[in-house]
Amino acid sequence: MKARVHVTLKPGVLDPQGKAIEHSLSDLGFEGIGGVRQGKFIEIELAETDAAKAEAMVEEMCKKLLSNVVIENYSIELEWLKGV
Amino acid sequence: MKARVHVTLKPGVLDPQGKAIEHSLSDLGFEGIGGVRQGKFIEIELAETDAAKAEAMVEEMCKKLLSNVVIENYSIELEWLKGV
Amino acid sequence: MIMDGVTQIPDKTAKNEITPEMVAEHGLTTEEYERIVAALGRAPNITELGIYSVMWSEHCSYKSSKVHLKTLPTEAPWVICGPGENAGIIDIGDNQAIIFKMESHNHPSYIEPYQGAATGVGGILRDVFTMGARPIANMNALRFGAPDHPKTKHLVSGVVAGIGGYGNCVGVPTVGGETSFDASYNGNILVNAMTVGLADKDNIFYSAAAGIGNPVIYVGSKTGRDGIHGATMASAEFTEDSEAKRPTVQVGDPFTEKLLIEACLELMASDAIIAIQDMGAAGLTSSSVEMASKGGVGFDLDLDKVPQREEGMTPYEMCLSESQERMLMVLKPGREDFAKGIFEKWGLDFAIIGKITDTGRLTITWRGEIAGDMPIASLVDDAPVYERPFVAGVKQALLKAGDIPAPDDYGDALMKLIGGANLSSRRWVWEQYDHMVMADTVARPGGDAAVVRIHGSEKGLAMSTDCTPRYCLADAHEGGKQAVAETWRNITAVGAKPLAITDCLNFGNPEKPEIMGQFAEAVAGMGEACRALDYPVVSGNVSLYNETNGTAILPTPAIGGVGVMASIRRMATVPFKRYGDVIILIGESKGHLGASIYLQEVLGRKTPEELGAPPPVDLAAERRNGDFVRPLIEEGLVDTCHDLSDGGLIVALAEMAMASKAGGIGAEIDAGFISPSLAVPLHGILFGEDQGRYLIAVTEEIAADILRRAEAENVPAVQIGATGGDALVIRHEGTEAVKLSVSDMTSAHESWLPTYMSG
Amino acid sequence: MKSAVIVFPASNCDRDIAVALEKITGTKPHMVWHGDSDLPQVDFIALPGGFSYGDYLRSGAMAARSPIVAEVMRRASAGVSVFGICNGFQVLTEAGLLPGALMRNAGLKFICRDVKLRVENAGTRFTNAYAQDQIITLPVAHHDGNYFADEGTLKALEDNGQVVFRYVDENGEASETGNPNGSQHNIAGIINANGNVLGMMPHPERLIEAELGGSDGRALFDSVLNALESA
């Protein structure tokens, strides 16, 4: 099983990276950009085959390590690996 | 329109961040982790309403700035904003 | 009021009544609320309540500490500006001034270690460059919980990365600090950051607003809903549910800070600025109130002009936001466009948000309505001042070395200390800091004081931060003295003249008389040392309520000292440099083991009673010994010097050997030289933490000369051995009490922290 | 020697390199703000260390797309000497003036300390004042100095003598212990095929006098002067 985790800054939390990218894109001549936010994307391969258990486990990983709930939100998607 | 861009390391490029996460997760007692890769997730709000044009534009952003072809791949998803 | 990550704050237009609950949530007592009503002649609205609450918070008003802080000496002929401005200023000659301050960011760093520490660095940098100085060095003093506490490792790693992440990006070298571990910090770590800047003496900027009608300008980042109520958070005790107050943590943007530094310094090179002030805790509110109060004027602010990052912000939110990387200025009329050009060049926001009035009031408009109107004087001068009751701490008994057991093996005891949590090398920490950027760092981290060259000259600036909290717990008065004396000694040990200090006073809940007692005694002790050493306090910061669920941290008055040397070519450093140098111990060794790291880590003593009284600081001897050592370095006689602190003589010797290059230069010492007549047992001589002592290593001819001078000047100095070999050997009554190879010591010393952090 | 230092927003070693250039070459460099469109006629262009654009997104990425770098690229193809230190090296790889990429350090932490380097090619215009295989000490201070290139690129770099500096250990070996950041082949600095564009992670401008802890960085600037005189 593969878990795909997105960790993003909570709305309202300053995102200096996103701001800088936005700036740079408009310097490059791209127009009509309303805003850019940057987050992390983490892919985890798991031996667990039970989806509910896997989800609970990844949820726990997010809480314990992958995100800091002070400033970040996370979301989890599960995906069966081909051939597993 | 909102574009969601995933920038990930090419297969074969060593990912020290992913490795470190994997390590920490097993230190925390999580079992059965086959591998972890970390990438970037960038959300861009666009004024463009034509999907094809938006896609072309974001593709160009990826090539020009958002990814480094030496080490990274990118993928693009478009999403209509609610209420737009 | 803060729920589920979203700050939900009632809009003032809802005209909701101020309830007792709202008053309490703002950390105000009923009595304080009554004062507000009296000052306004009516009930405040929610925005005004918020503004009063931050202005009267412990963090901004110093209401518990003021009466004690007033007793500190703040003057000397070289002091240009003492406490009260953004940072303290001293004169170092040649039309140069040093501007410096230390500040805490304890609570945010516990909640979000990386961002908390990073924004702490950002905040203290702004305090310094707002006065016209280019920041030239950063320092930090860090206290973490017990190494085996489950949170400690994560906090160490985040805090160190955060300090580095910010300081490295803005390009200011982080050159020194201190790092220690103690279980009392398990739920409340300390992150104290210090910035030192260099300015032209004739181009210093202050915050007093002046000139009725002059424009008030906002520059820097946009305002968002960041850290609303950070100041009140820093003024409240920690409980488990404080972790739910999370959104009060800000994210730092060092890139913007770097631009802000450059833009401000560029504007400061012109004559356009009348007054300038960073937006620190309590943001727009406290900066405008302070500027207006200092200048004796009023401010009209139009919140609609404030650059905003988020939509729909209320006046309450805009006034209390602690968004980082922002400054407020008053410009000379007509210079707005010139200034705007500079900030635009650096890609920063620039907005005229108000003007100076003669009303003496802070008047805030929002969407055409008055959103707040308060007398400035009441916000500042009516802030409560408390003479909180306090009780003197229990003085622990003096312990005699003869009553304390010797270690089973002296070498093992030494290895345990230098290879343990508190005395092992901090290289893992400082290698994450760019300590060389600006290309003027001449004494890198790892020595007694860090030294940076004053750019373009031969002058050197020495800095050290110190505090020994276990001494402060045993006797806050002696501990306060000792912290000041130790920075003075560290600065002296490199050959610089100590000039002034800043402080960061970290204590528990001042409403408890025993904590207030610690505070009062520590401040009294600091004052005594400052007076005796001609070493005034020019700036500082108080952090109270450092408690978790009712348990206080060790009293931790961290001191940051600054000194100057005429030439960096004549500077002393810790490492042994030559074989065959004579080693001389300066200062008296009485074998004082009370509150020593030996008792704590080798004998495992824990309670204050078991640990006993800390070493007394004889300030006259401290000054005499330091004033003896410094000229030896200045004259070029001594290039190798180290002061004695934690772990006493044996640890200092080991450190000098370990710091020497290429495999290490060892030393042979005969303990018999040290106090042949005194009945001090060997472990007292080796591990005793008597104050006011230095080790120097010099060639034989110079040694003879120095010993003669010492005798003439009545300074205790004794030749105790010589450098040589590749081991530290200590002989005592014909036996080898210690024999450890320098490389074995080095590997123990260097490996503890990296091993701990990677485990 | 006429030189220029390009200053990006949040470059922070711009003054350090300017001071070194003036001290060693006797002439103050032009400081060129990234937003300025013209670059004076110079013999030597330095891209300094620092955190251009905060190093957000990827180190050096945004700077590499700035108009002034387009001009630097034109000068480089005309044969002018271009030298990138640390963030400057990152900019050069991002701009495609040098092959490969600089990734997050293998240890993930920022690292600031002196390292040992071996001069692998003393035949370049940047290194002629060093001896071939000389071991020198210079500081590194970076978070993203882990050099990566694909096998083919690495082979070409090695075969053409384009690897100019390599991290080595106390014994002068290009071992894992000598490698501070995980760089492939212990690569610390590379030159382009034309021999006029050099990028390196260590900071020669920080060690040019004994007071700062050493002077092994001097010879790099001396080399550039030599090359210019003999040209």
Ligand SMILES: Nc1ncnc2c1ncn2[C@@H]1O[C@H](COP(=O)(O)OP(=O)(O)O)[C@@H](O)[C@H]1O
């Ligand atoms: N957090 C830190 N940041 C930078 N340098 C540090 C830090 N902690 C300790 N150091 C450095 O490690 C060395 C040893 O620190 P310490 O034992 O406190 O010195 P001393 O006993 O002389 O006061 C000093 O040079 C100090 O600057």
Ligand SMILES: [Mg+2]
């Ligand atoms: Mg010391």
